[in-house]
Amino acid sequence: MKFTTDILLAKIRDGQTMTLRDQILLVAQLSFPAMLAQLSSIVMQYIDASMVGQLGADGAASIGLVSTSLWLFGGICSAVATGFSVQVAHRIGANDFSGARSVLRQSIVACMIFAIGITALGVAVSTPLPVWLGGHAKIISAASHYFLFFMLGIPFLIMEFLASGMLRCSGNMRIPSTLNVLMCALDVVFNFLFIFPSHHFQVFGMNFTLPGLGLGVVGAALGTVLAEVVVCLLMMYYLLFRSDTLKLTQDTGSYNLQRDCLRKAFNISFPIGLQHVVMNGAMVMITAIVAPLGSIAIAANSFGVTAESICYMPGYGLEEAATTLVGQSAGARRRELMRRFANITVIMAMIIMGLMGILLYFAAPAIMSMMTPVKEVVDLGAAALRIEAFAEPLFAASIVCYGVFVGAGDTLTPCWMNIFSIWAVRLTLAAVLVGSMGLLGVWTAMCVELCFRGIIFLLRLRSDRWIGVKKIRQ
Numbered sequence: 001m002k003f004t005t006d007i008l009l010a011k012i013r014d015g016q017t018m019t020l021r022d023q024i025l026l027v028a029q030l031s032f033p034a035m036l037a038q039l040s041s042i043v044m045q046y047i048d049a050s051m052v053g054q055l056g057a058d059g060a061a062s063i064g065l066v067s068t069s070l071w072l073f074g075g076i077c078s079a080v081a082t083g084f085s086v087q088v089a090h091r092i093g094a095n096d097f098s099g100a101r102s103v104l105r106q107s108i109v110a111c112m113i114f115a116i117g118i119t120a121l122g123v124a125v126s127t128p129l130p131v132w133l134g135g136h137a138k139i140i141s142a143a144s145h146y147f148l149f150f151m152l153g154i155p156f157l158i159m160e161f162l163a164s165g166m167l168r169c170s171g172n173m174r175i176p177s178t179l180n181v182l183m184c185a186l187d188v189v190f191n192f193l194f195i196f197p198s199h200h201f202q203v204f205g206m207n208f209t210l211p212g213l214g215l216g217v218v219g220a221a222l223g224t225v226l227a228e229v230v231v232c233l234l235m236m237y238y239l240l241f242r243s244d245t246l247k248l249t250q251d252t253g254s255y256n257l258q259r260d261c262l263r264k265a266f267n268i269s270f271p272i273g274l275q276h277v278v279m280n281g282a283m284v285m286i287t288a289i290v291a292p293l294g295s296i297a298i299a300a301n302s303f304g305v306t307a308e309s310i311c312y313m314p315g316y317g318l319e320e321a322a323t324t325l326v327g328q329s330a331g332a333r334r335r336e337l338m339r340r341f342a343n344i345t346v347i348m349a350m351i352i353m354g355l356m357g358i359l360l361y362f363a364a365p366a367i368m369s370m371m372t373p374v375k376e377v378v379d380l381g382a383a384a385l386r387i388e389a390f391a392e393p394l395f396a397a398s399i400v401c402y403g404v405f406v407g408a409g410d411t412l413t414p415c416w417m418n419i420f421s422i423w424a425v426r427l428t429l430a431a432v433l434v435g436s437m438g439l440l441g442v443w444t445a446m447c448v449e450l451c452f453r454g455i456i457f458l459l460r461l462r463s464d465r466w467i468g469v470k471k472i473r474q
Helices: 005-013 020-053 057-093 097-125 137-152 154-169 174-195 217-241 259-293 295-331 335-371 375-407 412-437 439-463
Strands: 197-203 206-213
Touching: 005 020, 005 057, 005 295, 020 174, 020 295, 020 335, 057 097, 057 137, 057 154, 057 217, 057 259, 057 295, 057 375, 097 137, 097 154, 097 259, 137 154, 137 217, 154 174, 154 217, 154 295, 174 206, 174 217, 259 295, 259 412, 259 439, 295 335, 295 375, 295 439, 335 375, 335 439, 375 412, 375 439, 412 439
Parallel strands: none
Antiparallel strands: 197 206
């Protein structure tokens, strides 16, 4: 008998027995499209980095200088969307589909209000931010404009996060993953058109021209934002009018914000948002630590972070599956099933990311060479990646454990665990080691911290405190 994702998800909601084969199959069916989307996103980052790398070390440094600040704003938007999508997963798990659509309606209004406010804040800080981060005069202007254009696209980004999260929590991984692949393809096309000037060439004696605006770093921002806009509109259309579970044409309902829904969203989102603020704030501090080392170090650090993303792609794919499966199991009040899905996803991620770490260690120079022709950047970035490769299995544990806890609605304690780990361990070690080891000291601190974080997350997973014994029946 061929098991489909919908049939297996229905077993969770209806309280049916699930074999180990059912559970592994469902994890694979949900995580594979998410991994594909992650892979396409990483390919997009590699191509982006390669394009920007052609602009030289200063162009790459201008983007690297503000990239962690953009992660900060993006992380906050993701947290706000998650506060509503987890509620939807719980409602669907309890077979309350009308309630799930009610949460969706309210989330659209709440997220748009939030997006307007955070966009205004981003625009206000776009000019002084590169100066605050210690960027040198040659890269400040380009970094400021890059940040500004990204912030203007925040309303579309948060709605894309919302639509993607809602569809995934309903069990639909295919549409978000497919559209994310499309976004990567569009990003490559738009970036090529916007970053580089027009190219003239001949083929068999015939003259051809590839159009281009030659906007450099600003073009990289415009290309990515335009790709996000297109995919956001397509994702929202599917969610609101085509989704079997969540399309709003199935019933009528109010868009008025309700206190109970907002309170639950706040309880889920606030720890996640606080974590993003504090952790990405720490990443901004790391950037400030690296900035005085010069453009080579900034570029190597930025490209190294992009290069490492190929390793944690499977982890984030499995994290999304874990959040969906644990969330629906929590809604169905099936405690033992929550535990089994947690263990399966974490073990799978640790094995896969461990193997990816081995690949990263040996392929580091080749990967860095794909993104920049500057030999000094390649050599320094490759050395940093080889340090990081040893942390991948425990990094996987922290990624997927966090997705498990979010699905269960347990976000406060993991938030403090993440904050303590990155501020007390990574930042402290980085500040100590950068003076004697330079950028490699910063990456050594990162490796140690990720291992520490993975261990404490595994200890919490084993404790079962995240399950909520008083709320979930066997």
